[in-house]
Amino acid sequence: MKNINELLRKVPGSLLQGKLEGEITELVYDSRKITDGCAFVCLKGASFDGHTFAAEAAAKGARLIVVEDDVDLSQVTDAGQAADASQATDVSQAADASQAADASQAAGQAGNLADVIVYKTENTRIALAELSAAYFDYPAEELKVIGITGTKGKTTSTFMVKAILEDAGHDVGLIGTIGTEIHGELVPSGNTTPESYVIQESFRKMLDAGCDVCVMEVSSQGLKMHRTDAIPFEIGVFTNITPDHIGPNEHASFEEYMACKALLFKQCKVGIFNYDDPHCADMMKDATCKKETFGINEGADLHAANLELEHTPGRLGIAFDMEGILEGHVDVAQPGRFSVYNALTAIAVARHFDVPYADIVKAMRSIKVKGRIELVHVSDRFSIMIDYAHNAVALESLLGTLREYHPKRLVCIFGCGGNRSKLRRFEMGEVSGKLADLTIITSDNPRFEEPADIMADIETGIKKTTGAYIKVEDREEAVYQALKNAQDGDVIVLAGKGHEDYQEIKGVKHHMDETELIMAARERVLAEDGRI
Secondary structure (H helix, E strand, C coil), rough: CCEEEHHHHCCCCCCEEECCCCEECEEEHHHHHHHCEEEEEECCCCEHHHHCCCCCHCCCCCCEEEEECCCCCCCCCHHHHHHHHHHHHHHHHHHHHHHHHHHHHHHHHHHHHHHCCEECCCCHHHHHHHHHHHHCCCCCCEEEEEECCCCCCCHHHHHHHHHHHHHCCCCCEEECCCEEECCCCCCCCCCCCCCHHHHHHHHHHHHHHHCCCEEEEEHHHHHHCCCCCCEEEEEECCCCCCCCCCCCCCCCCCCHHHHHHHHHHEEEEEEEECCCCHHHHHHHHCCCEEEEECCCCCCCCCCEEEEEEECCEEEEEEEEEEEEECCCCEEEEECCHHHHHHHHHHHHHHHHHCCCCCHHHHHHHHCCCCCCCCCCCCCCCEEEEEEEHHHHHHHCCCCCCCCCCCCCCCCEEEEECCCHHHHHHHHHHHHHHHHHEEEEECCCCEEEHHHHHHHHHHHHHHCCCEEEEEEECCCCHHHHHHHHHHHHEEEEEEEEECCCCCCEEEEEEEEEHHHHHHHHHHHHHHHHHHHC
8 A cells, every 4th residue: 555645746747636645555557457446547658548548447446547638537438337237137137237237337436436536747657657666665766776778789788787796796686678687587578678667666676685786778768758767877878879769659760769868867877978989979968967988999988908809619709908997908708899898888887886806807708698699608619609680780790790700601590580571581681691601591480471481581682692501491400400510610600589588480489499409409419420
């Protein structure tokens, strides 16, 4: 039970009906979860409007309804009357039941409408964020919350931050694309940045479990939709920004996309910015926080120098020297220049937690992020990794990075999702044909399409190049073929699914984990010839 006055303390607005007194039993923003005595917040979405359920909420006994538009609570659905009448066994009983239901509902509705409190505010999404923080007793004020925003690198950076801080003795919760993680238990989420109620609920669970820090991905949509309002971020991080998420249901323009990202730096104490990004100055200009920068450019407060690619049997990585506000040598157990930026992000954050240099070095040497250039050691003869690259831009970046390590052969295994744009298939096929020495076209999430049809579209793209390829529809068999025929010095990348642990076929999700596929293929090869 929560006091209504206390809940609304930070929500400016006006009382349309009732008296601001009493308590609510639950806080609800999904009409399917309305219960007697709850507070119902009417949210507006791209294809729905919670205000259309206000009358239903009143009829079901909601104690408080929060709106941004005027509502008519008298327009209660007659579905309940029809359901009551349908229980009668004959026509006369139906008539009686219907009349009784009418009288009963009229009396009940009058009572409900007289008791319900209707509170109007300018924006119910902002209200939900404030209400949620109050409902869970402001957990973010007791946690140190780190928010990371940017087009790329958010997921890897959050896991790097988590790894370093945990090695230094902190208890760290995580919220992001892969899900919400507390003490190793991962709960998948539908959005990179969940709804404000879910975020605050997760903060409370983290506190109750003993966490003292939460690191979270902060998406532009999360900022635009006020999901992260009412969070006093300790640190905000800007990784980079490129045109993305521009469309009717996302951002109207790149300028709006940037403006939404920049909102994070008006609600954090310290802002850490990628100095090398061409839009860094735009992101910093209206920031109200203390500002610092990182990058490879010497103008950054913390910068990397003397970058050196590391390619040893079964391992790819990169090393660099830190200069500026921190000094030392770092080896990162992930390949590519973008791994330097991810590492600098994590190191810049760790500095504010007084993490010893030795702990930073130790964490970086063993860092692993599920499905993000995740190296799986199966042999000292060649390297194999898993990555989430599932569009042409991401795949080109990945394969281009791996090319810099001069592998004997670069082998790319990938498919494309069904019921999605064919253009993506053509583009990814062409990218792999140009950059990989061998492409193994396979199945991804075919959904309601035939895998062979999707693979044929990918093949169309590859045929624009001179790249070698084969087609192996079964994904497990494709991995097996890659391992069985691997040559010394090969780099094999299994792209497209990353952290996902399922394959969707004809509307059904079947368990399929990339790491498990690799290890199963390894065992098959070992059983056949005793070596790998």
